[in-house]
Amino acid sequence: MKVTLAVQRYNPEADAQPYEQRFEVTVEPTDRVLDALMEVYRNQDGSLSFRKSCAHGVCGSDAMLINDDEKLACKTLIQDVTENDGDVITLAPLRHMPVQRDLMVDQSEFFGKFRAAKPFLIAESEPSAREYIQSPEERQLFDDATKCINCSACYSACPVLDENPEFLGPAAIVAAARFVFDSRDKGVEARLDILDTPNGVWPCENHFECTRVCPRDIKITKLINLTKREIKRYREARGESTAEPQDGK
Numbered sequence: 001m002k003v004t005l006a007v008q009r010y011n012p013e014a015d016a017q018p019y020e021q022r023f024e025v026t027v028e029p030t031d032r033v034l035d036a037l038m039e040v041y042r043n044q045d046g047s048l049s050f051r052k053s054c055a056h057g058v059c060g061s062d063a064m065l066i067n068d069d070e071k072l073a074c075k076t077l078i079q080d081v082t083e084n085d086g087d088v089i090t091l092a093p094l095r096h097m098p099v100q101r102d103l104m105v106d107q108s109e110f111f112g113k114f115r116a117a118k119p120f121l122i123a124e125s126e127p128s129a130r131e132y133i134q135s136p137e138e139r140q141l142f143d144d145a146t147k148c149i150n151c152s153a154c155y156s157a158c159p160v161l162d163e164n165p166e167f168l169g170p171a172a173i174v175a176a177a178r179f180v181f182d183s184r185d186k187g188v189e190a191r192l193d194i195l196d197t198p199n200g201v202w203p204c205e206n207h208f209e210c211t212r213v214c215p216r217d218i219k220i221t222k223l224i225n226l227t228k229r230e231i232k233r234y235r236e237a238r239g240e241s242t243a244e245p246q247d248g249k
């Protein structure tokens with residue numbers, strides 16, 4: 001079948017604004033959008049810029065807007081985003097991050113927020129010579145959060161970031177939750193500096209857009225709400241107010 005890729009092109013050093021360029025490609029319905037992009041790159045326009053690495057849904061580098069929805073190009077089949085021969089597939093860069101070139105965005109701020117959430121184990125003591133013992137039930141508490149591949153799809157889809165670019169964002173909270181709910185970790189207090197702030201966990205309004213687009217099916221909104229609850233439990237144990245900041249202020 002033939003499909004047309006309508007790609008948003010933009011080189012900030014040369015173009016006044018983004019524009020659309022169309023490429024017709026011959027594909028199988030079971031090819032992936034990434035295959036179609038590679039066909040354009042190899043045989044039609046080598047200047048087309050996009051990221052990809054693993055091509056198997058593991059590295060998270062090829063998230064983009066496919067027909068205006070956040071998806072991994074390597075996990076999206078042509079037949080899932082077209083109905084008929086000759087259909088047009090629109091491709092654009094993720095939202096909420098500056099465009100570096102064509103479909104590539106600058107993820108510096110996204111990863112800065114991720115790092116600020118301290119996505120590593122904070123233990124109370126030196127590692128013991130033996131393994132930490134953890135029950136299957138304890139492991140299950142943070143299992144979902146371990147699946148994140150840092151693709152930024154949730155960050156792009158979050159409506160709160162439209163209004164408040166300072167919001168920490170879903171992925172950084174998932175990264176924090178990965179450790180907050182790990183029985184071996186003792187770093188809740190160290191993470192409150194970033195989580196329990198007006199732009200930390202509290203601006204989330206339960207739109208569920210992050211959960212909808214996550215290619216790893218992580219229940220992100222649930223994890224954010226569990227983290228909010230954990231912060232309140234922590235404050236309660238210290239006799240502090242559990243009131244939420246209003247409207248992210």
Ligand code: SF4
Pocket residue numbers: 060147148149150151152153154155170171174210213214215216217218220
């Ligand atoms: S939580 Fe899901 S959508 Fe967000 S960065 Fe991780 S894998 Fe991507």
Ligand code: FES
Pocket residue numbers: 051052053054055056057058059060061062063072073074075
């Ligand atoms: S190229 Fe690695 S997730 Fe798609």
